[in-house]
Amino acid sequence: MTRVLIATTPAPGHVVGVLEVARELTRRGHEVRWYTGRAFQERVEQTGARFEPMREELDFGGRSREEAYPHHAGLTGIAGFKAGVRDIFYRTAPGQMEDLLAVLERFPADCVLADDMCYGACFAAERTGIPLAWLANSVYILGSRDTGPLGRGLLPATSALGRLRNALLRFAGDHVVMRDLRREADRTRARVNLPRLRTGAMENIARPPALYLMGTVPSFEFPRGDLHPGTHFVGGLLGLPPERFDEPSWWGELTGGRPVVLVTQGTTANDVDGLLAPAVRALADRDVLVVVTTGSALDVDRLHPLPDNVRLERYVPYHHLLPHVDVMVTNGGYNGVNAALAQGVPLVVAPGSEEKPDVAARVGWCGAGVVLPRRALTEAGLRDAVSTVLNDERYRRRAQELAEEHRSRDAPRRAAELIESLAEHRGQIPTGGVTR
Numbered sequence: 469m470t471r472v473l474i475a476t477t478p479a480p481g482h483v484v485g486v487l488e489v490a491r492e493l494t495r496r497g498h499e500v501r502w503y504t505g506r507a508f509q510e511r512v513e514q515t516g517a518r519f520e521p522m523r524e525e526l527d528f529g530g531r532s533r534e535e536a537y538p539h540h541a542g543l544t545g546i547a548g549f550k551a552g553v554r555d556i557f558y559r560t561a562p563g564q565m566e567d568l569l570a571v572l573e574r575f576p577a578d579c580v581l582a583d584d585m586c587y588g589a590c591f592a593a594e595r596t597g598i599p600l601a602w603l604a605n606s607v608y609i610l611g612s613r614d615t616g617p618l619g620r621g622l623l624p625a626t627s628a629l630g631r632l633r634n635a636l637l638r639f640a641g642d643h644v645v646m647r648d649l650r651r652e653a654d655r656t657r658a659r660v661n662l663p664r665l666r667t668g669a670m671e672n673i674a675r676p677p678a679l680y681l682m683g684t685v686p687s688f689e690f691p692r693g694d695l696h697p698g699t700h701f702v703g704g705l706l707g708l709p710p711e712r713f714d715e716p717s718w719w720g721e722l723t724g725g726r727p728v729v730l731v732t733q734g735t736t737a738n739d740v741d742g743l744l745a746p747a748v749r750a751l752a753d754r755d756v757l758v759v760v761t762t763g764s765a766l767d768v769d770r771l772h773p774l775p776d777n778v779r780l781e782r783y784v785p786y787h788h789l790l791p792h793v794d795v796m797v798t799n800g801g802y803n804g805v806n807a808a809l810a811q812g813v814p815l816v817v818a819p820g821s822e823e824k825p826d827v828a829a830r831v832g833w834c835g836a837g838v839v840l841p842r843r844a845l846t847e848a849g850l851r852d853a854v855s856t857v858l859n860d861e862r863y864r865r866r867a868q869e870l871a872e873e874h875r876s877r878d879a880p881r882r883a884a885e886l887i888e889s890l891a892e893h894r895g896q897i898p899t900g901g902v903t904r
Contacts, residue, residue: 470498470891473577473598475568475589477557478505478522478529481734481803482583482605485683485705489581489603490515492880493887501575503568503589505529514708520571526563528556549619549822550649557585558649558656558673564588565595565660572596578891584609590674591660599890601679603705603883606802607826610676611668612692617641618670621825623833624690642669679890681883684806685873688830700886703877704810706803709787718779721757722792726777727858730793730813732761733820734801740770743799743818743845748778750850756858759789786811795857797850800824800831809836812871814863816853818845835866 472493476482483504493500494516502512503520507530512519521527528536533552543551565588568580577598582589584602593600609618614630616622616637625633642650646669653673654664665672679698682689683705722728731747733739744760751758752775760780762768774780786804790796790811798804799820805827808815815837819828832839838853857863 471577472500473580474502475582475586476504477586478527483508484707486603487708488705488880489883490517492884526560554652558652561587562660565591568592587674600677602677603681606823610696612694614692618823618826621829702882703879704806704874705879706807710785713788727756727794728792729756729758729795731797733799734763746847747797747850750847800827802827809870810874812868814857814867
């Protein structure tokens with residue numbers, strides 16, 4: 469029996485992918501404890517893992533970003549991104565580390581599994597020498613000579629000139645744009661008596677893990693000649709279906725003959741006017757059924773009066789809804805995009821902030837959808853993009869090819885096997901190299 473300590477940032481996107489892995493580990497007879505926010509305790513315990521609570525001052529689970537960090541209200545672009553990384557991920561890491569070291573005293577784990585931005589878990593593993601695995605909650609985040617820095621939505625470039633572009637952009641990002649964030653990372657590591665890491669911005673906060681699990685398929689990630697050797701593409705990890713689902717009154721309309729368009733901006737974005745409102749207006753006179761999911765408590769009055777072809781819900785489980793959807797319109801949330809592709813649903817992506825432009829770039833690069841840049845996010849642009857994806861079979865064929873690739877992989881089983889190997893071999897993965 470292996471003892472696995474899971475640690476995740478208390479936010480849905482950082483928790484959902486780990487649920488299937490935790491359940492598979494407990495099913496295989498391993499002892500699993502999971503450290504995260506109290507809002508996720510029931511879901512943790514449904515996997516068979518034992519819940520380990522995060523101290524109250526670190527636990528923002530169940531609240532919006534503005535509720536947890538009021539001083540972030542109104543921040544956008546690079547300022548909003550840096551404030552989020554600093555306050556949500558860096559400054560909470562020392563307290564997380566203290567919590568996790570206390571758990572490890574009474575639960576001597578054989579390995580730690582964390583989402584790739586739970587830096588307290590990275591610190592605890594570095595301090596103790598316990599093998600560390602990351603489960604990605606978004607695109608591959610480690611630097612590469614073949615890709616530009618995150619946040620710009622750039623395509624890969626592997627030629628000599630392309631690699632020069634990538635290097636110059638990384639240098640500018642590290643030493644100009646992200647200079648204050650690099651310094652924050654150095655100060656954070658110094659607070660917990662860990663040495664400075666002389667690596668790129670967003671990498672100088674923690675050492676890479678022994679095992680980096682990507683919850684997607686290789687065809688959705690840019691190829692690189694210098695991929696981290698512990699990287700394995702295990703397939704989609706899309707969370708557990710709810711134990712109970714009460715169909716809304718309009719559910720029968722999903723099979724009524726009209727194309728179904730799902731419009732969503734995930735669980736955290738809270739600007740109704742950013743995507744939801746223009747999409748509703750754009751599709752109001754189309755012969756489609758529009759399902760809008762808000763994900764959080766938004767000011768949905770701004771969407772009223774709803775057109776006759778629009779159905780509005782706060783949440784509908786993707787496990788039940790996506791098999792009926794013909795196209796998803798999204799701001800580029802990683803989990804939602806992978807859930808759609810795992811069901812063969814093509815996309816229209818109007819990317820929001822953080823790493824969402826990078827998610828959108830992968831959608832366009834792999835041919836599974838249309839990407840709308842910010843300047844094209846108009847009613848006319850949205851209407852044309854949805855029509856293009858609905859009427860051009862190339863997008864659906866490509867999405868279905870990715871779905872078949874997802875189906876060919878048993879993601880929870882493969883992830884559990886790799887974690888078992890990590891624990892058994894104390895950080896050395898016997899498969900020896902990248903699983904693409």
